[in-house]
Amino acid sequence: MNHAVLALGASVSMHVGWNLIARRAPQDSWPLWWALLGHLLLFAPWGWWSLWQEAQASPLLCALAAMSALANAIYFIALAQAYERAPISLVYPMVRSSPLLIALWGQLFLGQTLGAGTWLGLGVSGLGLVVMALSTLGSAGAGASALDQAAVRKALPWALLAMLSTSVYSLSDKAATAYLPSTGALLGYVSLSYLCAFAALSLRLKRRTGAWRPPRRLPWRLCGLGALCIGWAYVLVVHAMRQMPAAEVVGYTNAGIVIATLVGMLVFGERFRWPVRLGGALLISAGLALMAR
Structure with a gap:
């Protein structure tokens, strides 16, 4: 379990690092x-x-690799489509609500089987x-502006598709760990998914530009730095799945959203609706604490 915790800590750090890199990079640089x-x-x-x-070569491993690769490609395309229709700060937390869905698929x-505390923690984090x-909306809930409501309506189907894709590749990754005995093999498995995702993004780039x-x-x-962070963060997540249920692993990685939110507010001066955003970060943290009990 200690190895899984260390892997998750390193993965979260890399994930936050990648998000900071992407935030500062010109968006037309893709x-x-x-x-x-x-x-x-x-x-x-x-x-x-x-x-x-x-x-350990087997038809099942090939099927799992193909499932993960296809789900990753759909995830990246759906995420990009959602980002075109609504702000990242609205879309990404919605997508990261996938652990509850992963837990349901994992049980079915x-x-x-997950303990009651884990289910409660996943629910609190999801909230x-x-x-x-x-918090991104001009006024949360029913008082949102017409523009905000239109953005949500347009982005929601794509965000839900990205969330569904996350649940699919997380479970196939978990199942594949039984056939991947080394870190290098894990890296190769992840790289197959990223090759498929890169091909999908390249086709989208060609269509757009x-x-x-x-x-x-x-x-x-x-x-x-991006290559290091985005690749090895994924490898470490799958490595942690050797010892922990997929839903818990993905749930714990949401600590990166809390850290990125705090860095945004304290370092980059992102103070828009900060009490609501801080409240959301505290709820996520409380959910993670419940899962860790």
Whole structure:
């Protein structure tokens, strides 16, 4: 369990680091595209070699890898579509509400049983994520402006699709860990998913801009940091799933949203509706504490 906790802590740190990188990068540079490209160039070759040499090859592993790859591609496309219709601060907390869905699928299909405290913690954290998402609106709930309501209506189907995709690849990743004996094999498995996601993003880029490369290049230093953070954060999450249920692992990674929110308010001066956002962060933290009991 200690290894899983350390892996989750490192993953959350990398996830926060990536979000800070993406926040400061020009959006027309398509930072996610560059980060995925960097991962595929720097880390995927070793991972694929390890996967070929060390994984316990079976038709089931191939099916799980294909399921994760397809779900990751759908996730990235759905997330991008949602971001075009509503702010990231509204969409991302909605997407990160997936642990409750993962817990339900895990119980139905994998026979995973969670304690009452874990279910309660997932519910409280989910409520905190909803509060944080609604804090973006001009006025939460029924008093939201017509523009806010229109943004929610347009973005909601894509955000729900991204959340569903997260639940799918999380469960297939959990099941695949039984066939992946080493960190290198895990890296290769994750890199297959990222290759599929990169291909999907490249097709979307071509459709949007008419070119296969973003209009602006992300600085190489940021590209390298992004490749390190986005790739290894995922590997560490799957590694933690060796010892913990998938819903718990994904639930704990939402600590990154709390940290990113606090950094935004304290470092970048993001004070818009800060009492509501802080309340959402406290609810998420309370949910995580309940899960850890």
